[in-house]
Every structure is written in structure tokens, then in C-alpha cells.
Amino acid sequence: MEQALNRNRRCDRWKWLATAAVLAVVSFGCGETESAGSAPGIDSGTGGSSGSAGTGGDSGVNGGGGAEAPNFADALGENPALFADPQRNPGDFLGLSTDATEGSQGYAEAALACYAAPNACGGPECGAFASCCVNTGACCAPVVDNAALPALLDFRGCGVLELLDCDEASSAVTMTFGELEPVLNARGLVPNGTASAEGGALIGEPLNLASQRVELDVQFALPVGCSGTCLESAGVAFTATAPGPFVDAEVGLLLSGSRELVNVMIGNEVADSFFAGPGSTKWRLVLSPDGSAELFRDGALQGRYPFDAAALTQAQLVAFGRNLSATANSAAIASIQVQVADCDNPRAWIERQPVSVSIAVGDAARHSFGASPSIVDLGQTTQVAYELDGEIYVGELVMPGEVFVAVPAPVLVPSEPDEAMGLEDPELVFDGSNVFLFYTARDASGAGSIRAAVSSLGVTAFTRTGTAGLIPAGDIVSYEAPTVAYRAGLWLLVVRATHSDGATELQAFYTSNLDDGWAPVVDGALEQLTRVESATAEITEPSLMIHNSAYQLYYARRSGTRWSVELLVSDELLLWRPMGDVLGGSDEAYDRLGARSPDAFSGPDRIDPDRIDIVYSGQDGVAFRLGTASRTAPSDTAPSIF
Secondary structure (H helix, E strand, C coil): CHHHHCCCECCCCCCCCCCCCHHHHCCCCCCCECCCCCCCCCCCCCCCCCCCCCCCCCCCCCCCCCCCCCCHHHCCCCCCCCCCCCCCCHHHHHCCCCCHHHHHHHHHHHHHHHCCCCCHHHCHHHHHCHHHHECCCCCCEECCCCCCCCCEEEHHHHCCEEHHHCHHHHHHEEEEECCCCCEEECCEEECCCCCCCCEEEEEEEEECCCCEEEEEEEEEECCCCCCCCCCEEEEEEEECCCCCCCCCCCEEEEEECCCCEEEEEECCEEEEEEECCCCCCCEEEEEECCCEEEEEECCEEEEEEECCHHHCCCEEEEEEEEECCCHHHCCEEEEEEEEEEECECCCCCEEEEECEEEECCCCHHHHCCCEEEEEEECCCCEEEEEEECCEEEEEEEEECCEEEECCCCCCECCCCHHHCCEEEEEEEEECCCCEEEEEEEECCCCCEEEEEEEECCCCCCCEECCCCCECCCCCEEEEEEEEEEEECCEEEEEEEEEECCCCEEEEEEEECCHHHCCEECCCCCHHHHHCECCCCEEEEEEEEEEECCEEEEEEEEEECCEEEEEEEEECCCCCCEEEEEEECCCCCHHHCCEEEEEEEECCCCCCCCCEEEEEEEEECCCCEEEEEEEEECCCCCCCCCC
């Protein structure tokens, strides 16, 4: 194996398109070189992801992310083309020098600047990094034929009618409120509130502002003859609560007629104010899942404001206000236009539920407490593996909350000398032809090594591959919890490594041929970001997947007795953007105290490629039970930068 890992690797001259990975991840010298960190026959062609990984086991960037990333200007490793999407060309986009040192330094500096703060990734210069698509609203897919909200409501088109007598308005309004019914006239929608309470209407169905970007265009009609003394207002906002005497405007716009101001409302408080201008003034509020609200006036940016997007998973659009003048002279909302897009917010999980296991023969209830789940999509079926009593079982996910184990016997049992204490951390991966099962083998001393087995699509039994696997050596005394992603001939592995002094960290490896063993990804930040030396803390159970041209690496973190799932994202497995906690305890009994053992997956060949599914173990204070969840996550939205 050592001889294979040290074979010469041919170094082609610069080709930005074909070898985008050379920046910051590849040795830049040309000619024949020899490196202990390279593997033979690496194919850097385009490829998707397989069912990723995971086994066993913030809010905001850097939440619990660990140590600072190192300076890559002087420490660029010799790795193959490790970009999640080798067809992207960040060098041209960033205008980097083709000089090896200058180009790699420029790439590293640009990436670290974009990853430095939660809102830094949203800048246009950060479009080179697909990692910046996560949780920013920068890479979203428009919701076509959006049924939740009307695309355009021009209230002036109905003339003088009761609100619900206007066909266009009545199809969009779900409820009116206030002492007096809102009315329509040639100037728009008059909310018709009173001196002591607001009136108005709820429009459309709730949206999830934690995972959807909303562009809200509003035109107001200023009151006539107000002279600074009238009580006239009209607003459009999103609220999380049912209207009472007054609307809780969590994020929106409110016209103050007496002051001739348009107020930016954040958290039901005035965050900023602008001169209202004439009725032709167009106001646009762009709301992103990262909690950023941008205000435009006639197309010009006026300001950016933070809001609590995470609290607005059921955000209701409301038109509201107070009016004491005659309706023909009152403040009104002339028109509302809404555009909605789905985005990738790693905290916006839905359909979260426990997994029940039914088995042809045996104690099904006991199997629901299986550990370290792994999931893989085989096209016709979705299979889930889990460990129980040191043995590995596989069943079919017949629906989101149910796994059926047709063959009651385990698909793999301990039989080798280095498996004396059992098998753990199953990881299913499909390479397009066969299903591979990676796992932790525990020897008599408790030390772990990474082994592999293979099966046909039937996955009723696995045969060990006989390859060398990943065996601890030197300062490393144990490897466990493998996660593997496969793309176009390149295998990528992340494991937890335990040092002789007890410190643990996640480490990344690669190979183009499993028979040749694994070569380490060198000079990356993963080890520093995930290193744990405290006895009361732990990081383990990584899950690596490729989605929307970026790597998403989930892993479990223990603090005391509580577990949660965190996320790192990267373009090239070296520079990482920490996302903090993305999955913790919920209101459900089975995982009310936390979550661990994540395994997330997506893929371009799935029926719904714009969704990420996850299986995990929920913590209820007594035991861990299998759970599942999903979320919307558009694919193919990362900027194309050829």
C-alpha cells in the first residue's frame, strides 16, 4: 500500500477549467514529482454524490466550530483535484494570478474573507465559492406557480368595492380583521383601523422565512390633506402571531401618513425611516434566510437590517394600518408584488419524526434503538443501515418514518481478529454499480480501524473486500466513524482519529482505488477546526455529502451529556466555513434533549434533487432512537464561473 501511495503523479500544466482544484489544493510545480500524500490514477472529472455517510455519532457562523483556520498562504498541500465540482473555475472568477504561490495565496485569502462572518458570504465577490450558497440566500430556486402568495396584487384595479367583492383580492385574502372591514378604492387597499386598533387583512398562506427568500415590492398611497396632524398609516409586513388590536410587524414596511415617512419595521420596532416620496415610489424589501433584510427605494439600496428569520417558519403576510380620514383620502396600499424562492438553510428541517423498524422475524421494538444509521439512495429503493449489538443490519426506507427489514439476519457480523469487540458505524455508499459498506472494526483492546464490504443492489449480504482499509499507526491509536462520498472515480473519506494522548479530531483521506488504500488530505483546516482535548466534550460521527457544488460535512458534538449536530461546508476539503449547530433537540419526545449520528444525503439522480434527507439518533434522556427529517435545498444554483 505504501508503495502504491508513493507512485509518481503526473502534473499537467495549468488548465483552469479542467484543473480548477490546483488553487489552494494542489502542488503547483510541474514536471514529475513524488509525494507520500498522493494516490495514483486520480480522475478529476465531473461527478455527483452518492448516499453520503455518517455513523454514530449557534446559531451563527463559528458556533462551536473550534480553533481558527490556519493561514494557507504558506501551507498549501499536495492533493489531487478535490473540488466538489471540478468543472467550476474559481481562479478566473477571482482574477487570480497563474503563478503558483500568488494564485494559491489569493484563493485562500478570498475564501477566508468570505467565510469570516455570517453576512460576508453574501457579497458578489464570494460567488466563486459554492460554500457561500448555504444559509445566505445567494443561491435560491424560484418557486414556480407559487400558491402561497399571489405574484401581484394591484388593489387599485377593482375600483370602489368591498374588499372581498374584488375577485383578485378575495382569492388572496385569507382573513380580515379590525372593527371596520378594509375597503378598496381607486387609491388601493385602505386598512380601515381606528384610533385604538389596527385593521387590515391576512394575505395568502404562511411562508418559511428560515428557508425561503422573499422579494416584497410595495407601493403606498399617501393620505390627502393630512397636513401633519392626521392619524393615517398603512403597512405590509410578515408576522408570526395572529393580529390583536395591533399587528406584531416582525419585518416589513409601515407608512406614517402624518410624517410622510416609510418606516422599516424589525421586531415590531422602527429600525429606520425614509421620506415617503410620491405614490409612484417603489419600495422593495428582500428577505434572506440568513436573517438579512435589504431595503431598496426605486431600485437603489437604502440599508441592510438583521431580523430573526429562524423564528418566522410560519410567517404570515399582513396588510394593516389605522385610518381616521374619509376613505377617499386615507393612507392606502396601492399594490403588493411577491416573489418567493427556496434556499438552502441547514437549520430548516421539516417532517421530523421517529423511525419505526418493522422486521420480518424478531423484536422490532429493539431495532428502533439501533445506532449509527446510514442512508443511501439506490434509485428504486432507499436503504438504511444501522448497528445493533455489534452487528450491522440493513432495511428499506418504505416511507419517511418506517424502515422494513426483510431479512431478519444481520448483513455483516464480526468474524475477523480485529473485530473481536464488534462492528460499528455502518456507512452505505453506491458507486453506480455496487453498494459498499464501510464500518469500524473494534479489536480486543477497543481500538478501531476502517474496513469495507461490498454487495449487489440486493443488499441482503455483504462480502468483505479484503483491502487494507485504514489502520491506526504512529500517534493515531484508533480510527472510527467513517463517512464516504464517491464522485467519478474518486473516493473521499472522513473519520474520527484518536491520538495517543486522548485528543480526537476529524481527518480526511482520498483514493481512486480502494485496493491501494487511503492517502491523507494534507495541509487542511479540518483537524484544527474539530480537535477536542476536553474529557467533557466530543466530536464524532461525521457525514460527508456533495450538494450544489459544495461539500457539506455534518458531525455530532457532545457537550457534557447533550448532543447536537453541527455543519462545516467547503469547496475543496481544505478551507471550511463553520455553520454551527444545525440539528438539536425538538419538541418531540424521542429527541427532546438532542441529536447525534447524522447521515445526510442528496443526489442529482433522485426524484427530488432539491431536497436533503437525514437520518440520525434522537436523545430523549434515557436512550437514543432512530429519527429522520428533510429540508428543501435547491441544487444547480451555485454560480457557473467558467
